[in-house]
Amino acid sequence: MTVKYRPGLVYCEMVKMDALIRNDPNTFKLLDYEHSMHPIGGQLCGSKPQLAGPCAKIIEDLGFDVVDLNCGCPVDKVTKDGSGSGLLKDLDLIGEILCNMVAAVKIPVTIKIRAGWDFSQIVAPEVTRIAEEAGASAICIHGRTRSQGYRGPANWDFIRDCKLASKKIPVIGNGDIVDGPSAKKIFEYTGCDAILLARGTMGKPWLIDEIYRYLSDEEPITLSGIEYRDLFLEHVDHILSYQDERRALLDLRRIGCWFLRGAKNMKHLRVTLNHSTSATAVREMICDYPWHEADFSEVEKEEEVCEQSC
Numbered sequence: 001m002t003v004k005y006r007p008g009l010v011y012c013e014m015v016k017m018d019a020l021i022r023n024d025p026n027t028f029k030l031l032d033y034e035h036s037m038h039p040i041g042g043q044l045c046g047s048k049p050q051l052a053g054p055c056a057k058i059i060e061d062l063g064f065d066v067v068d069l070n071c072g073c074p075v076d077k078v079t080k081d082g083s084g085s086g087l088l089k090d091l092d093l094i095g096e097i098l099c100n101m102v103a104a105v106k107i108p109v110t111i112k113i114r115a116g117w118d119f120s121q122i123v124a125p126e127v128t129r130i131a132e133e134a135g136a137s138a139i140c141i142h143g144r145t146r147s148q149g150y151r152g153p154a155n156w157d158f159i160r161d162c163k164l165a166s167k168k169i170p171v172i173g174n175g176d177i178v179d180g181p182s183a184k185k186i187f188e189y190t191g192c193d194a195i196l197l198a199r200g201t202m203g204k205p206w207l208i209d210e211i212y213r214y215l216s217d218e219e220p221i222t223l224s225g226i227e228y229r230d231l232f233l234e235h236v237d238h239i240l241s242y243q244d245e246r247r248a249l250l251d252l253r254r255i256g257c258w259f260l261r262g263a264k265n266m267k268h269l270r271v272t273l274n275h276s277t278s279a280t281a282v283r284e285m286i287c288d289y290p291w292h293e294a295d296f297s298e299v300e301k302e303e304e305v306c307e308q309s310c
Contacts, residue, residue: 180214
């Protein structure tokens with residue numbers, strides 16, 4: 001969905017190096033993409049330097065334009081073996097992994113990090129210098145620590161510090177970019193070279209175009225309830241055309257939570273979607289809902305628990 005709104009670059013979901021080197025079919029499925037999605041990057045997660053080069057080459061051979069090392073994912077199942085943001089505890093290992101990736105491929109190698117493992121270990125500027133020395137083409141900094149998860153505001157000071165530490169490597173800012181004003185503010189505050197949109201696009205893939213418009217002083221996007229419905233249905237149809245019904249239903253519950261979280265009086269539809277056992281029924285419920293009465297002008301006060309993105 002996001003590619004229709006002119007992103008400069010998109011990334012696939014991260015994959016574990018160990019699973020990729022074993023030719024695990026489910027892992028390769030995560031790397032599926034269509035030609036229209038170029039430029040696109042593959043994202044690796046792992047803590048074994050000996051696998052980094054071969055896995056980066058696999059990503060290159062699959063036709064990706066960029067290969068990324070994820071040092072930002074905070075979830076326990078990823079960090080328990082030192083992967084994801086667990087790598088922020090071993091900066092020498094990050095350098096070794098990046099060097100192996102850079103040596104193995106001709107496509108650009110990028111890295112995404114958090115500010116540090118916790119507030120007592122803010123290492124982002126040092127990792128910026130390490131990434132630059134290793135030959136990485138860009139570094140993305142999420143302005144939270146691993147211990148924060150997704151709680152509390154992102155601290156853009158960490159991103160600014162990385163920009164100051166950089167001699168030539170482009171710095172990409174990430175965290176709490178949810179609209180045009182926040183995009184403009186992070187550019188001005190940090191001096192970053194680009195921004196990465198993540199959770200902000202969940203259920204709002206047009207955020208990319210919204211930001212372009214704002215930065216170009218163009219008229220903002222205003223969607224009616226019917227237009228929300230049509231975009232939601234488009235996403236639903238993409239899922240149904242790709243997944244089997246069981247998996248599609250699980251994905252639809254997650255996507256539905258994100259698409260409807262900003263609308264008033266939509267709780268009933270969200271709850272109904274979450275309990276549906278038929279993909280056909282899901283589509284019918286969406287089509288039959290009185291979307292002309294929907295109000296997306298302000299976010300409901302009640303909190304919705306939606307799946308987090310790394």
